[in-house]
Amino acid sequence: MPGTRALRSRWSTAAAGLLVLAQALTGCGSSGHGGPVTLNWYNFPDDSGALQQAADRCGRQSGGRYTINYNKLPRGADGQRQQLVRRMAAHDTGVDILGLDVTWSAEFAEAGWIREWTGAMKEQATADTLDAAVRTATWQGRLFAAPYNSNTQLLWYRDDLVPNPPGTWSEMLAQADALAKAGKPHYVEIQGAQYEGLTVWFNTLVTSAGGSVLTPDAQAPSLGAPAVLAAQVMHDTATSAAADPSLPNQMEDQNRLAMESGTAAFELNYPFVYPSMKANQPELFKHFRWAPYPAVLPGRPATVTIGGIDLAVGAYGRHPDLAFEATLCLRDRGNQLTNALKGGLPPSLRSLYQAAELTASYPFAADVLAALDTASVRPQTPAYQNVSIAISHALSPPADIQPESTMADVRRQIQDALGSKGLIP
Amino acid sequence: MSNRTRTLTSWGIANLVVVLYALFPVWWIVALSFKEPSTLTDGDFIPRKWTWENYRGIFRTSEFTRALVNSIGISVIATTVAVVLGTMAAYAVARLRFPGKRLLIGVSLLIAMFPPISLVSPLFNIERVLGIFDTWGGLIIPYMTFSLPLAIYTLSAFFREIPWDLEKAAKVDGATPWQAFRLVIAPLAAPGVFTTGILVFIFCWNDFLFAISLTSTTSARTVPAAIAFFTGSSQFQQPTGSIAAAAVVITIPIVIFVLLFQRRIVAGLTAGAVKG
């Protein structure tokens, strides 16, 4: 057996070695030097180069006062939120500009993690910007973020199967039925998985039916008859011939894949499907058309839920003035146009939708703008995540929805969610 | 001789079955990595159109390469330290009597059992305060810590089975303590040590939760976390091809590691010869 003294010295050498190792490993990552301030911008990952270009451009335009460091967040919205929440809850001074999903503004504002926009900055942030987008960045009448890019859904269909696009959901289901009986591809692709997309579908239907999920003061659920109607539409879709068998597991990308594989006739999805179809299925692309989102009530156009990203300024950053300025630059006309053309992100500035360069690669720009002008927003409350989970849990799988009782269930769960009571599933 | 042929054939079939069972879904990932975006949905097990684009894509920027370097470095260091510390502790637990032994085992089991999701945020806070957030050390330390229980348990379970009197016998036969250790004990300890090494390495290599929570830039981000940053052509599109290609690339070091180690696991069988 080795002597204890030898062992002890061996151990202390090892410990010393570990210490040196630890010091060497923590030595890297130091910063701090005179010169321009580095602003850290945390945003969803973009490989097209558009966002990096914007960051570089704005750094140059600052005249040496600041540079913008574009830090990527994970691809999924949940991952992005987790990272941002973790850092803001820890009062991280290293986060200057945040790219927030449109549903997070109320939450972050209420927690004191982002700064309010006032005065001249506010004017510039909202000038020429879509109303619905500004609404998503507003909490309790105050502006907390500058709308960055937008997004909304259209109805995509194949004109070799569907000569006239449907105006309402019942028409669409009837057309799908007829196609099914004729043995042709007939699925209606819609996001039916138990996740945020399901809440988006529900929100679109409820607001299109004239109702809303929450009362205007966001203190209680509203729902009512429009919600029951919305639930009915979802149930009918999921139980008709139009339902893709994978509906309860489908998200936006699966819908796109199904449409491209030729089994579907209709698709409710974001414009990203257009360049994808063009690249992957040139044959099908020849018949690929779009139309406004189907209405729920005849004569009352649909109010589609708005999506997108808002840029907010972190509450603990050391250079808020520069951060506000940098944010305004990042979302200016030139950068938003680049985002749109290179990164496929619809802008939040109205006038860009008439720009020639945009309409050249976005032939559907006018329809997107029309949808955005009448868009609905998702319930604005700091407890939005809980509310959304309550909704998507109750409505999943869509085929099992019993409109009346499910809505009563949702009402109860939203009530609990608003009070942060109990568990979420 | 037909008996031998029969044995060889049945082993051959058994081998084939095992390899197929293990590698069938792996082939699916490999196939996905060679498919073009337009053929991803055709469900073909063997791609109709082959392309290297997915592989080219992940190496286009230095992000993935950095992540690979991080993964290798962090995993190797964490594994080495964990195995060393674990071996020392396991030797003590298996062979020696000292107070607090049960406490150590209990505490290490407790650590192995506690859900890591609750520990991530406090660890994040500690690391930020200590300045090791987003560094190699920031990942090595948690990896070491959370693999130590498994290491200690596995190693001590194997150390208990070693006939320690063999060492005494060797010394009686004239061997020095070091020779006794090297020629008698070490080969018997090898299966346990190398098994533990593989398990700890794979744990560090594949960990996602700590990697994504305790890093924020490419300076320390490992491959599983880096995959979460891959993008498709738009925010909704899943970059299946890139993810599959990345999966294939990061499985290769594991295969090499395992190939090197697996021979050692069964190497310690000759100890019985010392019986004499």
Next chain:
Amino acid sequence: MTPATALGDPAAKKVAERSEGARQERRLGLLLCAPAALVMLAVTAYPIVYAIYLSLQRYDLRFPQQAHWVGLANYGAVLTSKFWWQALWVTVLITVVSVAIELVIGLALALVMHRAAFGRGTVRTAVLVPYGIVTVVAAYSWQYAWTPGVGYLAALLPEGSAPLTDQWQAIGLIILAEVWKTTPFMALLLLAGLALVPEETVRAAMVDGATFWQRLRLVVLPLMKPAILVALLFRTLDAFRVFDNIYVLTGGSNDTGSVSILGYDNLFTALNLGIGSAISVLIFLCVAVIAFVFIKVFGAAAPGGEPERR
């Protein structure tokens, strides 16, 4: 068993020697354990204690000023919630079924890896590849394989069925993904245990006329018992905390969520630190019960026992 003592030593000297030897042994033991113990304590003491502390508060991360002490109210809320019991039931089901299957298949794999007449290196490496693949990637590949119209496995099923959308079928697929992924872990530990079974004993049994199954049942398995129990213990502890496969395959929808997913949702999505921590502590307690059962009832090699001197 006490070590043999030399003949003829006076009793007092014997006692003195033994106590000096015991003291040295104690010191060595403590020294050897110290680094590991220090590392584990230093890193996990604060987080674990903090997590337990949080579980006794009503603490929503979005309203940090409203955090206040509620004692065991969070535990009450969790234990009276149907979501918890649903998740617990799913978790227990997945754990029991997958571990049982893995034990059987793992043993078979270990035997092949150990006794293969040729190609041992290839087989052993091939077997470990599933374990080495990043879990979320393997889960994605399974999801694609089972999606109708896209995957090769879904094509084998009757037209129109989407197994991932049905609770029972989805759970079955989750178990399949778990088993495929972690059987190598079992197989590896069992292989190392197999390697320690002395050849002569097995050969002696063969000479005595025992068949393969008798040799397996009466000689090999009993000698492998410590290794089997360690493998079972750790595998069960891990299976109970299943997360990655469920997260990717179904996201926990259609009531296929496990307790870990429930904890994750409440901690990271709802930002309810109190409830989330309470769920974590409850998961820990369940797992502790399992460990206790294994150690006390099945006699898993609790290394804290007396060292055996043979």
